[in-house]
Amino acid sequence: MSAQTANGKEVQFYSRDDVAKHNKQGDVWIVIDATIYNVSKFAELHPGGESVFYDEEVAGQECTETFFGLHRHEVLLKPAYQRLIVGKIKGEESVIKVPEPGAASKVPYAEPMWLTPNYHSPYYTDSHRRLQKAMRAFVDDRIHEVAQRCEDNGKRPDVDLVQEMGANGLNAMRMGPGKHLQGRKLFADVKAEEFNYFHELVITQELVRMGARGFGDALQGGMVIGLPPIMNFGSDDLKKEIVEPVLAGNKFICLAISEAFAGSDVMGIRTTATLTEDGEHYIVNGTKKWITNGVFADYFTTAVKTDMGFAVICVPRSCGGVETKQIKTSYSTTAGTAYVTYDNVKVPKRYLVGEDGLGIQIILSNFNHERWVMCCSTIRAARAMCEQDMLWANQRKAFGKPLNGQAAVRQKLAQCISLAEAAQNWLESVTYQMCNMSYKQQSLFLAGQVALLKSWSTRVSHEVADASVQLFGGRGLTKSGMGRFAEEFHRTYKFDAVLGGSEEILADLGIRQALRFMPQDQKL
Structure with missing residues (x-):
C-alpha cells in the first residue's frame, strides 16, 4: 500500500491482491475502472439487494463490465458514491472518461x-x-x-x-x-x-x-411561437410594452390558438372578441386548450372570431377574467400546458395585433417558422437517442456477447442512424433555402417542403423510439436507470407529431402546395 497526493487529496494505492482480501460480508471492496470502492455498508442500502455484492465474481473483484451492464456512468459521480472510494489500483489508469462540457461526442453518428x-x-x-x-x-x-x-x-x-x-x-x-x-x-x-x-x-x-x-x-417555447406575431404585426406601442420584457425573461408569453373544437382546423375556432360600443375595447369570451406555457404566461397571443372575420389579440392576464388550469400531459407539467378560459375579458383595443379581419393571415405567417423549429428539435432528439442506443448495444451483453454482436441489433441501429442522417440533411437543405429567401418567398416556396419535412421527421422519431425500446427492453420503459432516455423519448416524441399541425394534415398540405405548381403542359 502506498500514498500519493493528487489535487490536494491523499490517494491510496492498492494491488489487486490487496483488494481481493476484502471479499466477505461486512468487508467488501470492488474495482470499477481502476477505482476501488468500499461497499461494505452500502451493500445494505443497495436497491438491487445486498446479496449481489457477496457473489464470488463481485466481492474483492474487478466489476467494471458488471457495473456498466446495469448502471449509467453518472451514478459514480454522485457524492454518495464518491464517498465510497478508498483508492486506486497501483499502476493502472482509469479508461472511461467523462466528456468535458462543450466537447463533441466520440460515439459514431452521435453528432451531425x-x-x-x-x-x-x-x-x-x-x-x-x-x-x-x-x-x-x-x-x-x-x-x-x-x-x-x-x-x-x-x-x-x-x-x-x-x-x-x-x-x-x-x-x-x-x-x-x-x-x-x-x-x-x-x-x-x-x-x-x-x-x-x-x-x-x-x-x-x-x-x-x-x-x-x-x-x-x-x-420559452411559448415565446418562440407567441412573440413573432407581436414583433411582425404589432403596433410600435404594443412592441414597446411586450417585446423587450419578454426577451429579457421578465414577462412570459404564449400562443393561444387551439381549442377543444379546433386543433389543426384553425378556421374552427369559437373564441370571440366583440368591440364595445365606444370602440375602445374588445370583450373576449371562450376557451383555449393545450396552450404551452399558459399556466405561467403574462400575455396570451390569442386567435379570435370578430365581426370582421378573424383577428389576433394579445390578451394580458392583468385584464382580469383570464383563468388558466394545468393540463397533465404524458410528458411533464413543467411546460405549463394550460386550459385557458376567457370570461368577459375587457381588452383595450391597442392590444389588437395587426388588423381586424386579417387574423388567419397573421396566424399562418407564423406556422412555417414554428414547424421548422420543431423539425430542428425532433431530428436532433432522434439522433441523441441513436447515441444512447449505440452506447447500450456496445456495453450490454446478452447470450455471451455484446448486443452489437447480434445481426438483428445491428440492423436496428442501421435503420435508426440512416433515418437520422437523412432527416438532418433534408433539414439543412431547407435551412439553406431559408437563408437565401425573403420571408415572402419562404411562405410561397417552402411551406410545402417544411410541412413534408415535419410530417416525415416525426415518422423518423416514431421508428427510432420503437427500435430503442426494443433494444433497451424493460429498461426502455423505466423512468430511471440505463434506459431513462429511451423511456422519455418514447413517451414524448409523439407531441411533435401532433403540435403545429398533425402528421396527416401537414402531409396533405405538402402535396396540395405541390399541386399548385403542377404544369398543365406535362403529361405521361
Missing part, C-alpha cells in the same frame, strides 16, 4: 456530420462552430441540472435561468434573424449581421440534447 472529424459542410462557418461549442457548454453547465430537476418535480423553469438567457442574448437569438438583433450583444460573440437560420438551428438542436422534452417547451 458537420460536427464529426474528417467531414465537411458547405453550410457552417466558424461563427456557427463557435456558437455550437459555447452553447453545448452552457447547456451542460447551466441548463442540464435545472432541466432534470424540473422534469422530476413538474415545476416551471427557474426564472433566473430564463433571465440569464435574456441577458446573454439567447432569448432574442431563438426568435431567428431580424431587426430585433441589431445593437444587441449576442451569445458567443455572434454578430447580428452574420446571424442566420443555421445559428438558430444550432441553438435549438443543442437544447434538445438534454433529454427533457417537457422542459424544452417550458424554456
Whole structure:
C-alpha cells in the first residue's frame, strides 16, 4: 500500500491482491475502472439487494463490465458514491472518461456530420462552430441540472435561468434573424449581421440534447411561437410594452390558438372578441386548450372570431377574467400546458395585433417558422437517442456477447442512424433555402417542403423510439436507470407529431402546395 497526493487529496494505492482480501460480508471492496470502492455498508442500502455484492465474481473483484451492464456512468459521480472510494489500483489508469462540457461526442453518428472529424459542410462557418461549442457548454453547465430537476418535480423553469438567457442574448437569438438583433450583444460573440437560420438551428438542436422534452417547451417555447406575431404585426406601442420584457425573461408569453373544437382546423375556432360600443375595447369570451406555457404566461397571443372575420389579440392576464388550469400531459407539467378560459375579458383595443379581419393571415405567417423549429428539435432528439442506443448495444451483453454482436441489433441501429442522417440533411437543405429567401418567398416556396419535412421527421422519431425500446427492453420503459432516455423519448416524441399541425394534415398540405405548381403542359 502506498500514498500519493493528487489535487490536494491523499490517494491510496492498492494491488489487486490487496483488494481481493476484502471479499466477505461486512468487508467488501470492488474495482470499477481502476477505482476501488468500499461497499461494505452500502451493500445494505443497495436497491438491487445486498446479496449481489457477496457473489464470488463481485466481492474483492474487478466489476467494471458488471457495473456498466446495469448502471449509467453518472451514478459514480454522485457524492454518495464518491464517498465510497478508498483508492486506486497501483499502476493502472482509469479508461472511461467523462466528456468535458462543450466537447463533441466520440460515439459514431452521435453528432451531425458537420460536427464529426474528417467531414465537411458547405453550410457552417466558424461563427456557427463557435456558437455550437459555447452553447453545448452552457447547456451542460447551466441548463442540464435545472432541466432534470424540473422534469422530476413538474415545476416551471427557474426564472433566473430564463433571465440569464435574456441577458446573454439567447432569448432574442431563438426568435431567428431580424431587426430585433441589431445593437444587441449576442451569445458567443455572434454578430447580428452574420446571424442566420443555421445559428438558430444550432441553438435549438443543442437544447434538445438534454433529454427533457417537457422542459424544452417550458424554456420559452411559448415565446418562440407567441412573440413573432407581436414583433411582425404589432403596433410600435404594443412592441414597446411586450417585446423587450419578454426577451429579457421578465414577462412570459404564449400562443393561444387551439381549442377543444379546433386543433389543426384553425378556421374552427369559437373564441370571440366583440368591440364595445365606444370602440375602445374588445370583450373576449371562450376557451383555449393545450396552450404551452399558459399556466405561467403574462400575455396570451390569442386567435379570435370578430365581426370582421378573424383577428389576433394579445390578451394580458392583468385584464382580469383570464383563468388558466394545468393540463397533465404524458410528458411533464413543467411546460405549463394550460386550459385557458376567457370570461368577459375587457381588452383595450391597442392590444389588437395587426388588423381586424386579417387574423388567419397573421396566424399562418407564423406556422412555417414554428414547424421548422420543431423539425430542428425532433431530428436532433432522434439522433441523441441513436447515441444512447449505440452506447447500450456496445456495453450490454446478452447470450455471451455484446448486443452489437447480434445481426438483428445491428440492423436496428442501421435503420435508426440512416433515418437520422437523412432527416438532418433534408433539414439543412431547407435551412439553406431559408437563408437565401425573403420571408415572402419562404411562405410561397417552402411551406410545402417544411410541412413534408415535419410530417416525415416525426415518422423518423416514431421508428427510432420503437427500435430503442426494443433494444433497451424493460429498461426502455423505466423512468430511471440505463434506459431513462429511451423511456422519455418514447413517451414524448409523439407531441411533435401532433403540435403545429398533425402528421396527416401537414402531409396533405405538402402535396396540395405541390399541386399548385403542377404544369398543365406535362403529361405521361
